[in-house]
Amino acid sequence: MRSTRQADDLSTAARIRDAAIVRFGRDGFGAGLRAVAADAGVTAGLVVHHFGSKDGLRAACDAHVLGVIRSEKLKVTTRSLNAITQLADVEQYAPYALYSLRSMQAGGELGRQFVDRMAEDALEYLEVGVQAGTIKPSRDPVARARYLTYHYTGYLLLWMSLYGGPVEIEQFRTELRRLADEVTLPALELFTDGLLTDRTMLDDYVEYVNAPPKP
């Protein structure tokens, strides 16, 4: 039947890829090919037959996740300032969020692209806030967007590294909410009032970088 191929479920290759995204997201990229194959109900040999190698499989996963992120709705992921509650919001995309985190943890190209993309979206979002008058302007908006993005992403990565070995998706979301609760007050305080009582450090610094010493 041709219906077996396309209608029954997904194509076998796609099923393997999806299983790999979930498995890698849960256990990290140290997970074995045989585990991925078992999740997809196939054999390890078939995995490399379809994807060439484990790296090929990972590349396919990267491409797919990046495609999903780019395609449409996951722009929501970076629309909020709080990168933690962000991810908790989109329930159906939790596996992709987990996979992306693992990607950052393992340090692949997808990880870098993902973070850069989040920084771009954050910049956009911050600009809107500045225009609307709700967010203060910055002397270097790009640097600020990167700074905030790296911080929130790093917070999440650190938490996953410290407390999440193999991460179940359900546990992932509930823990995210707990983290968000823990973070909200200090974050709002910092965002509203800052931390320092006087501005000499900042003023001194901008004066320092604007005064070209000796070229």
Place this chain on the structure above:
Amino acid sequence: MRSTRQADDLSTAARIRDAAIVRFGRDGFGAGLRAVAADAGVTAGLVVHHFGSKDGLRAACDAHVLGVIRSEKLKVTTRSLNAITQLADVEQYAPYALYSLRSMQAGGELGRQFVDRMAEDALEYLEVGVQAGTIKPSRDPVARARYLTYHYTGYLLLWMSLYGGPVEIEQFRTELRRLADEVTLPALELFTDGLLTDRTMLDDYVEYVNAPPKP
């Protein structure tokens, strides 16, 4: 000669442990026992003879690093608010800093303890600032200290995950300085002026959490 044992260098076990700290810090805990053994100029068998197992070796490394941190000067590590320049300052302790980062990345007990300790020190330091009038008080000082610590540590961890595969100690320090430069302006801006132009979000949140018990 008994002098061979203690004076010539360190004891063999200590030499292995130190080599392991450096190697694990550079390559992560995936590094093989044979690599560690070769660094120490011994055999893999001897490593497990002394430490029982690879986990035993790692436990010994953890204990030693934690001991060094506790013992004395590494309190400096957490004295500055900026956790990045922190580590760049203490040159001789860079291997310990790297090892600790790997520990956080791998998620062992040492990683958790290290972060918790940094949070405690940050709390102490922030309190001093509050007393001195240079830092604004917080409604929840403990949460704020944890928040700031996790953020800066996470920033560092994210950077290492994304860009640092095997990390050379020299490269580690120079990169830390570059990161510090990149971060200084946005951080100072945020710490001085905050991010939001009005305080309704904060006030609403505080009112919300205080609503039930507070008359």
Place this chain on the structure above:
DNA sequence: CGACTCATTGAACAGGTGTTTAATGTATTG
């Protein structure tokens, strides 16, 4: 139908891992 292509499997392979074991040398002790 026959030939051909592709998906799929199970077994085998080569390489790496942590660990074990037996042997050897080298101190320290009785």
Place this chain on the structure above:
DNA sequence: CAATACATTAAACACCTGTTCAATGAGTCG
């Protein structure tokens, strides 16, 4: 000096990894 305990090594072991290979099966096309 002899005996004993320890440090150390090289080789082997069992296991797990990604990958390869030959065989089997099912679907497609001429």
